[in-house]
Amino acid sequence: MIPPLDCVTRWNSMFLMLDSAIKVKKALLRLKNRDRLFPDPPSEDEWEQASAIRDGLMIFYECNYKF
Numbered sequence: 001m002i003p004p005l006d007c008v009t010r011w012n013s014m015f016l017m018l019d020s021a022i023k024v025k026k027a028l029l030r031l032k033n034r035d036r037l038f039p040d041p042p043s044e045d046e047w048e049q050a051s052a053i054r055d056g057l058m059i060f061y062e063c064n065y066k067f
Helices: 011-023 025-034 044-065
Strands: none
Touching: 011 025, 011 044
16 A cells, blocks of 8 residues: 555545554654665654544544545
């Protein structure tokens, strides 16, 4: 699964990007432990911020796309 890229003119792309990244959090942490060249994953605080933003955007996403 490739996370979607953010598009500055569409808020829903931020939701989709964060949602898919959070789903692969454990894999990113494991990959960092196995590959020394892999860039550092976000800190735990950054993951918490991403989850909070995703949760807020989810309300709008569900209102707009669940019809």
